[in-house]
Amino acid sequence: MNGTSYHPVLDPTLAPPFPKAVLPVLRNPQLRKNVAHAIDVIQAKRSRLVAEKVDWQELRSAGAAIREHSLAHLGAYLEQFEVRCTAAGGTVHWAADADEARRIIVEILRQENASEVIKIKTMTSAEIQLNPFLEAAGIKAYETDLAEIILQLGHEEPSHIVVPALHVNRSQVREIFAQSMGIEDLSDDPKALTAAARNYLRQKFLTVPTAISGANFLVAETGSVAIVESEGNGRMCLTLPNTMITLAGIEKVIPRFQDLEVMLQVLARSATGERMNPYTSLWSGVTPGDGPQRFHVVLLDNGRSEILAKNTERQTLRCIRCAACMNSCPVYRQTGGHAYGSVYPGPIGAILTPQLMQMNHAQSLPYASSLCGACYEVCPVKINIPEVLLELRSQLVNQERGKAAKFFDPMYLGLRAANLIFSRAWLFHSAQYLGRVGLKLFTGKDGWIHRLPSVGGEWTQTRDLRGLPKQPFHGWWAARQKEGR
C-alpha cells in the first residue's frame, strides 16, 4: 500500500499492539459506557429469542455443518457460482489480493465513466481500504448505511462489524451531521438525526448510477447474492443504479438457496436479536427491466485460501459476520473495537486479522483474550475461537522463540525455566522454597505482597498477592504421612 490509509487506526500494519491500544480506551468512561450499552441491548434481545427457539442448538449444528461443507468443497462451489452467475448475466472477477480487487473495481468504474458510487455497508471494502483508493482515482464514494455515514462524515473508524458507530453518542452525531450536512437547527434526537440522513441520501439513491455492495451470502446453486439489512439503503443501492459491483470474500459462498433457511435464522438472531431482519434481498445476475443492468462480482482471496489449508484454522472462514462473539466478549466489552487495530475486531478479529496478515502483523491479538469461551458458546456456526487462538499463540511462539531478541524476554525466560522446574519434583520444590524466600523481600507484615518488579508488576498494579505460605501442600502431606496420620 502506498502509505495512505483510510483507517490508520484500523490498519494492522500500523496499529499499536493491543495492550497499548487499550490504554486510552480504558480511561474513557463515555466510550466504555457506549459499548456496554450497545452490547447489553443486543444481548438481551438475542437471549430472549434464543430461549424461545426450541431448535437453536440444532440450527447451530446445521449452520456449522453447512459452512464447513462449503469450505471443504470451496473450489467446486466457487466454480458453480461463477457458471450460474455468468449465465444469469453477471460478470465474475477474481482478485488474489486487496490491490487487485481495488484495481478491478476502479477499472469497472472507469469503463462506466463513474465519478461517484453509492455503497452498501461492507466490511470487505474496508478490509481492502477501497475508499481512499477510489478517491485517489477521482471517484467519490458515498456510504449509505447510517453508521457508515456517521463514520465517513465524522472521519471516524468503525468499532463493531454490525453496529460500527456504537462508540459515537447522539450529541456527537448531531455535531457531525450539523456540520457536514449544513443543517442549522438540528436536534440530537435520534429520530431527527435519522430523518436528516434520509433526506441527505434520497437524492444520491436516485441519481448515482453505480453502486458497490458486499455480500452476506453467495449462493452457488443459483449464482445469487443475498444482502441482509435493516435500513433499506441496501435495497436502494441494489435496485436503482445501472451498475452494481459486489465485492465478496471467497468464503461467503453457500451451496444452495435452501441453505438460507438455516443461515438467515441464525444470522438475524445473532446479529441484532431479531427473528428476521427488516429487509433481505436476493438477486441473480441481471433481470431485464428490474435493477442494475450491469452486474459484477469481485471474488476476493486476500489470504483466505491460505487459512483454508490449515486444519484448525479453517473454521475461521465459517464466519457469517454476525458479531455475536464480540457482543458476548468480556474483553471487547471493556475495550470496544478500535483497540484491535483492525476492521475485524473482537474474538473473530483476534483470529482472522493476524491470519489475513500471514501472522506478520496483529501478533498481539491472539493474546487479547482470557479464553473464557463465551464467544464459542454463542457463535451460530460453532467456530471454536479459543481453539484457534491457542493454535495461533503456538505459531507465534514458534516464530519468535528462535530470535535473539526474545531469548531474554522475561516471559520466554520464565516459561522455559518453569518447564525445567516442572520436569522434576525436586526442582519444583526447590523453586518453591527459593521463590518463597525471594518473595519475602516483597512481603509486607500482613503477609501480603503489594508490589512486584518486572512482569510481576503487571499483577500488582491493581492486585495484592498473598505471600507464599511457609509449607506447601506437598510438605504438609509428607509430614502427615510421617506422623502416620
Added chain:
Amino acid sequence: MRASLFITCYNDTLFPETGRAVVRLLERLGVELDFHPKQTCCGQMHANTGFRGEAFCQAKRFVRMYQDVEAVVIPSSSCVAMIRDQYPGLFEELGNEELRRQFASLLPRVYELSEFVVDQLGVDDVGAYFPHRVTYHASCHGLRGIHLGDRPARLMNKVRGMEQVSLANLDRCCGFGGTFSVKNGEVSSAMLAVKLQDVMATRAEFCTALDNSCLMHLGGAMHRQYAGMKTIHLAEILASTEAEPAEALL
C-alpha cells in the same frame, strides 16, 4: 473408593489450605486418598501461552504418573479443562501410539472435585456447616469448559447455616485468564473492576468458586482495596463443619 489427589502447581505453592480442605472433605466421605509426591504441573500455563512442546513434556509426565490409579481428583476446573480439551491435541500432534493409548485410558478417570463428589461418590450433602453469607462465581473453565452444570449448586444448597446470594452476571469472566492477567494487565484489571462491582453488590462475606485462579485475582483486588470481603475455595466451605471450621475462619 480410592483416589489420587492432583493438587495443581499453584494450589501446592499458594493455597495449601485448599488442599488440606480437600483431604479433610474426601476422607470424611470415606475416600482412601493418595498423593503422588512427584507431581508438579498439568502444563496449562505453557499450553495457553503457546509453548506447546513444553506443555507436552508436562502432559506426558502427568499421564505416566497416574496410569494405574483408580481416579484422579483435581480441585481446579481449568486444569481439568486443560486435560480434556488440550491433551488430546497435544498427544495427537506430539505423542506416540503408546502415550496416546495411556492418555485415552486415563482420561475417563480424571475428575474435577465437584464432579467427583456428586457423580462418583453420589453425594450432595457432604455434612458441611458454614454459617456465613456467600456468593458463588462460576469460573469459565468450569462453566463452559467442563460443563459442571448444577453440581456446585447442589453441593452448596446442602451446606448448613450458609446464606447464598446470587451473583449478577454470574457467567461473565473475571478477567484472570492465566498469563492474560499480566500480558494484558490493564484489560484484566478493567474486567476485574467490573466483576468486583457485581461481587461487592452481593454484600456477601465470602466469594467462592471452584478455581483458586479466579479467586486470587478477585481476592487480590479485594485485599488491595480493603473491600471487606474475602475469597475462599468451595472445597474449604465443603470441608468446614461445626467441629472443624474452615481454616479461613480461625
Added chain:
Amino acid sequence: MKVPSDSRARILQQVHAATQKTENPGDLASTYSSLPRTYVRAGRLSATERIALMIERLREYDADVVVTIPDKLDAAIATQLKASGRHVFIAAEGLPASWMTDGFEWKIDRNLSAAEIETCEGVVTGSFGGIADSGTIVLHHSAREGRRIVSLLPDWHLCILYASRVVETLPEYFARCDQPPVLATYISGPSATADIEMTRIKGVHGPRFLNVIVVDDLGAELNIRQQGKEEISQGKST
C-alpha cells in the same frame, strides 16, 4: 469488458490444494445431502393459529392489517385506499384491474422511471406469501408483485397476502419454492436502524407505511376475521 487474469487459475488452484484432503468431488451431492438437519422443518400450528400469528407479527412491527375473504377483496382494497388519504398510486404491471379502485390516479408500472415513481404516494402489490414465525412478507417480483422499485420508492405500500400462501416456518417457505426465485425481497419489519445509541428508529428508507390485507382463502374461521376486524384496523394514522 472483463480482463482475463491468471488470478482465477491461481486462486482456484490454491483453493483446491487447500481442500484436497477434505474434498469429495465425485460425491458432492451426496455429501451435501447427508448434512445434519435436525432443526425444525415444519410448523405445528393450525391454519387459524398460523394466520393469527402472521397477523400478530405484522402488527408488532406496526403494519396495518385487515382480514377479508376473496369475494370482498376489491372492497377491502378500496377501503384501505380511501383511508390512506392518498390519491396517486402505482400499480404493479400485472395487478388485477379490479384491485385498482376507481376514483384514484393509477400509474401502471410499464417501466416507469424513478422520477415518475417518486410522484406516486403509494403502491399496491400482491405477494408470493408470508412466513408467520417472523412476520415476513415474501415478494418474488412477479407481474402481480411488481418490479423491486415499485415497492421501494413510494412511502405507502398495500400488500395483498393470501392465507393459503402463509407458512409458519422459514424452512417451509423454502420447501414451497419449486425453484429458487431469481429476485426476492423479504420484508420483516419497517426499515429501521439502531445505529445511534441503539435507539430503534423506524422508517429510514423504503415505505414507512405498510398495510396488509390478509385474504382468507382457506375458509378459516370467523375467529380470525373477528380478531382481525374486517373494518379498518385502528392504528396507524398516515
